[in-house]
Amino acid sequence: MLLNTLEKWMMNSPARLATQRWMDVRLFKRHCRGLQGRKALEMGIGRGRGMGLILEHFGPRAVDGFDLDPDMVVKAAHYLKNKKGQVWVGDACHMPVKTASYSAVFDFGIIHHIPNWQQALAETARVLEPGGRFFSFEMLSGFIDHPLSRALLDHPQQERFDHAAYCLALQQEGFRLIEHSHLGQVCGWYVAERQQDDNG
Numbered sequence: 001m002l003l004n005t006l007e008k009w010m011m012n013s014p015a016r017l018a019t020q021r022w023m024d025v026r027l028f029k030r031h032c033r034g035l036q037g038r039k040a041l042e043m044g045i046g047r048g049r050g051m052g053l054i055l056e057h058f059g060p061r062a063v064d065g066f067d068l069d070p071d072m073v074v075k076a077a078h079y080l081k082n083k084k085g086q087v088w089v090g091d092a093c094h095m096p097v098k099t100a101s102y103s104a105v106f107d108f109g110i111i112h113h114i115p116n117w118q119q120a121l122a123e124t125a126r127v128l129e130p131g132g133r134f135f136s137f138e139m140l141s142g143f144i145d146h147p148l149s150r151a152l153l154d155h156p157q158q159e160r161f162d163h164a165a166y167c168l169a170l171q172q173e174g175f176r177l178i179e180h181s182h183l184g185q186v187c188g189w190y191v192a193e194r195q196q197d198d199n200g
């Protein structure tokens, strides 16, 4: 689901970049062995600053990214024009990439915007190589259900997840949880590893 005007303004503000840099990236870096020579993907890239942080802090050979909002993708493409990787308009539920293409996938707060969020997790598991890691920052049901959030922001309202439901869904998609922390049922940070397939 696309952002409304208020949330888009918030996501494109310096405050958002600061929280991404000082909270999300710091927490994720504790559980990243380094991505030198490898490829990463960011889903829901917004204006592309997350992709810049991934290149700066995790050192992959390239980072690709996509967003449902064409306007965001134009902004990201402009910001990233001299950097390594591709951007496209796309949906996290149907990624046009081969199975096991990436060593890491990053989600800076987009899964809760997706009505069929379980499908996005299944796609994430598909595009990650076995042993690859999923770094996810998410807003939980306590935030989505809050009257202020309902009044000011647009989110899908059906079947939203709390911390336990998100951890369970990750495990059901074949992830092993490496680390998770959460602020009540407001938001949470998750690092999960794609397990080897049963047949090796």
Ligand SMILES: C[S@@+](CC[C@H](N)C(=O)[O-])C[C@H]1O[C@@H](n2cnc3c(N)ncnc32)[C@H](O)[C@@H]1O
Pocket: 001, 002, 003, 011, 012, 016, 020, 043, 044, 045, 046, 047, 050, 066, 067, 068, 069, 072, 090, 091, 092, 093, 107, 108, 109, 110, 113, 114
């Ligand atoms: C809360 S914003 C976060 C943007 C950026 N990751 C950041 O942290 O600043 C959520 C983003 O996800 C995008 N989005 C929503 N549903 C999506 C989907 N199904 N597939 C890809 N992107 C989606 C929105 O257009 C928006 O740019």
